[in-house]
Amino acid sequence: MEDLITARLLIRPFAGTDLARIHRILHSAFEEPGEVEAAESLAERRSWLAWSILSSHWLPAMHQPPYGDRAIVVRDTGELIGSAGYVSLLMPFDQITELARMPQSTNGRMTPEVGLFWAVDPQHQRQDYATEAGAALIEHAFTRLQLWRILATTTDDNLASQAVMRKLGMTLTRNPLPDPPWMQVVGVRYSE
Secondary structure (H helix, E strand, O other), rough: OOOOOOOOOEEEOOOOHHHHHHHHHHHHHHOOOOOOHHHHHHHHOOOOOOOOHHHHHHHOOOOOOOOEEEEEEOOOOOOOEEEEEEEEEEEEHHOOOOOOOOOOOOOOEEEEEEEEEEEHHHHHHHHHHHHHHHHHHHHHEEEEEEEOEEEEOOOOOOHHHHHHHHHHHOOOEOOOOOHHHOOEEEEEEOOO
């Protein structure tokens, strides 16, 4: 996937030099337990970063969807402030009536969808960076990837993510069942 450029942001593949910064950002954004400097935590993030770098190369080379995280960088300063990208969502979406694709129930079977992911450094939140990055990814998904819809999922208590979904023009639906817990609120936007 090519770099995406917005008014304020550059959304690009990660580089090995991004490790320390993205590790601190994701550690803070997800309130991961333990010290950010812990060797085990950093080793796991290094492995994740290597996977992110390789997937940004190999998925397009194999004509696969450009799943994976990309760096969110402020264009004016070059500062890495977060991560955004496409994720494969494999969940029982047919249990939400508004999202059902089959005329009959799939009895809780999983269906694949393309979803959006974003995480912004807490110091840079509430400045619409997640919305700006998400809008660029949606535009790319509908124009270049020719997707018919794109989803985002979150928990009931993540009001910030729900607000971003609304700003992205997504319609929010609720899962009538308690599981999976990360699919309690689903935002959906259809191509026009």
